[in-house]
Amino acid sequence: MKRRDVRRILLAACVLIGAEAHAGSGNTLGDELRIFSEEMATQCSSVKEQLESFRMRADPLTGYNLKDAVQSLCVCLPGKAAALNASLSPDELAREISDEDFLRLMSPAVTDKCAAEQMRSMYGEECPKRFRKAQLDVPKYCSCMNELVSGYSEETAAAIASAAAGYLPLAAEAEQKGEPAPPRPPILEEYFQADQQCKDRKTR
Numbered sequence: 001m002k003r004r005d006v007r008r009i010l011l012a013a014c015v016l017i018g019a020e021a022h023a024g025s026g027n028t029l030g031d032e033l034r035i036f037s038e039e040m041a042t043q044c045s046s047v048k049e050q051l052e053s054f055r056m057r058a059d060p061l062t063g064y065n066l067k068d069a070v071q072s073l074c075v076c077l078p079g080k081a082a083a084l085n086a087s088l089s090p091d092e093l094a095r096e097i098s099d100e101d102f103l104r105l106m107s108p109a110v111t112d113k114c115a116a117e118q119m120r121s122m123y124g125e126e127c128p129k130r131f132r133k134a135q136l137d138v139p140k141y142c143s144c145m146n147e148l149v150s151g152y153s154e155e156t157a158a159a160i161a162s163a164a165a166g167y168l169p170l171a172a173e174a175e176q177k178g179e180p181a182p183p184r185p186p187i188l189e190e191y192f193q194a195d196q197q198c199k200d201r202k203t204r
Contacts, residue, residue, distance in 0.1 A: 030093035032102050033085045037078055044074035064130040068118050076114040084109045107158065115158035119149050136199055144198035156187075163188040 027035070047069045056063035084105075085093070097105075122130070127142035134141075149157070163185040171181045184192060 026096060028094055029088065029097045029102070029105075030085075032097060033081055033093070036081055036106075040073055040078045040081070044070070044078075047073055060132055061130055061134070064122075064126060068121055071121065072114050072118050076117055077110060080110040080113055081106075108154070112154035112158040115161045116152065116154040119152065119157045119160070120146075123149055137201075140201055141198050144201050145195065148194050148198065159187050160191050164191075 047066060051063070051066040051070055054063050054066055123142055123146040127146065128138050131138050131141065152160070167182070167184055167188055174181050183189075
């Protein structure tokens with residue numbers, strides 16, 4: 001698998017980063033949950049349009065990544081946010097909340113869970129279809145990666161997605177300029193090396 005292929009795989013997880021929670025000054029928790037849901041609805045519509053116009057047969061890897069994005073932005077993230085909203089009292093929803101506190105609340109209850117769900121989906125039942133055009137032993141690769149990501153905590157999966165979201169644009173820019181890729185963040189480097197080991201397993 002080429003380096004650019006690994007980056008494309010990671011992009012599936014990175015879509016969640018567009019859903020990072022940030023509170024506005026003076027907003028209540030209820031305000032922020034409403035804004036978050038509205039942003040998810042906008043992103044959901046956008047990625048649905050992309051999927052509808054995409055030719056899955058020509059590029060199954062990117063196509064399935066778009067399907068993952070639809071599941072995350074249209075189902076998982078809004079669903080988890082709605083469940084969180086329903087679990088809070090009127091007084092809790094009415095209090096002002098800082099950026100740090102909103103992120104601290106949203107990460108374990110919403111974004112971490114969806115990051116883990118999306119990463120595991122990549123190497124789940126549809127993994128063979130997703131990678132059917134890759135130059136590797138797909139069943140062995142999918143089995144290896146499925147075992148790997150199943151062991152990740154929700155927090156770890158989200159951390160990998162966050163690191164990849166920051167790194168991939170820099171790597172793509174360097175590739176366009178014909179320059180060496182920048183060093184990966186440690187948690188992303190560990191993921192990359194694990195992917196390489198699963199890829200190499202195909203020849204054994």
